[in-house]
Amino acid sequence: SQQGEEDPQALSIQEGENATMNCSYKTSINNLQWYRQNSGRGLVHLILIRSNEREKHSGRLRVTLDTSKKSSSLLITASRAADTASYFCARIYYTGANSKLTFGKGITLSVRP
Amino acid sequence: DAGVIQSPRHEVTEMGQEVTLRCKPISGHNSLFWYRQTMMRGLELLIYFNNNVPIDDSGMPEDRFSAKMPNASFSTLKIQPSEPRDSAVYFCASSLSPTAINQPQHFGDGTRLSIL
Numbered sequence: 711s712q713q714g715e716e717d718p719q720a721l722s723i724q725e726g727e728n729a730t731m732n733c734s735y736k737t738s739i740n741n742l743q744w745y746r747q748n749s750g751r752g753l754v755h756l757i758l759i760r761s762n763e764r765e766k767h768s769g770r771l772r773v774t775l776d777t778s779k780k781s782s783s784l785l786i787t788a789s790r791a792a793d794t795a796s797y798f799c800a801r802i803y804y805t806g807a808n809s810k811l812t813f814g815k816g817i818t819l820s821v822r823p
Numbered sequence: 824d825a826g827v828i829q830s831p832r833h834e835v836t837e838m839g840q841e842v843t844l845r846c847k848p849i850s851g852h853n854s855l856f857w858y859r860q861t862m863m864r865g866l867e868l869l870i871y872f873n874n875n876v877p878i879d880d881s882g883m884p885e886d887r888f889s890a891k892m893p894n895a896s897f898s899t900l901k902i903q904p905s906e907p908r909d910s911a912v913y914f915c916a917s918s919l920s921p922t923a924i925n926q927p928q929h930f931g932d933g934t935r936l937s938i939l
Binding site: 741743750751752753754755758760798800810811812813814815816 | 827856858865866868879914916925927928929930931932933
């Protein structure tokens with residue numbers, strides 16, 4: 711797609727394992743955000759990483775950004791069944807006075823108890 | 824804190840009918856966004872407003888779709904006439920900053936629309 715890709719499309723792991731999800735983009739971004747969506751609910755913001763940052767942590771979440779490879783990763787450590795959800799990366803493009811946030815199709819994570 | 828409130832949560836109607844989706848953003852937020860989510864196309868931005876003014880409606884699929892924001896606490900997305908291919912989940916989101924560069928977006932729980 712023009713915006714980039716997320717991979718894998720689906721991921722199934724055992725509780726306690728780590729989950730790594732990847733997001734790529736094609737044009738320069740201002741920042742990148744990760745969101746989570748539980749079934750039947752709206753998206754919830756998890757973490758934002760700016761284009762001049764390389765790594766950011768929030769609890770069990772770790773996000774990295776590699777602008778040379780135009781990619782980002784979301785790592786969830788010590789996963790729990792409650793982490794089962796879809797995860798989206800949102801790329802922020804600056805368009806003059808405004809910005810545009812473009813979502814991928816999401817990664818479905820299943821954590822087996 | 825009240826989040827973004829959307830109504831109705833579910834809507835089932837027949838092809839050709841007018842559909843109106845409603846959204847109340849978080850108080851104090853200056854930007855409001857309408858999205859459509861389908862399995863095939865993922866999450867698509869339809870239109871967004873800054874300070875009640877439509878800024879980018881390039882994602883609105885066709886003239887059958889229209890959106891308004893008469894004041895800072897209310898927005899509507901209207902489809903007239905509706906078609907089966909409009910079936911999707913429609914989300915409203917709001918954020919603090921007009922530029923929204925470094926601000927997260929807060930989503931409502933969506934309206935699941937089915938056009939028969």
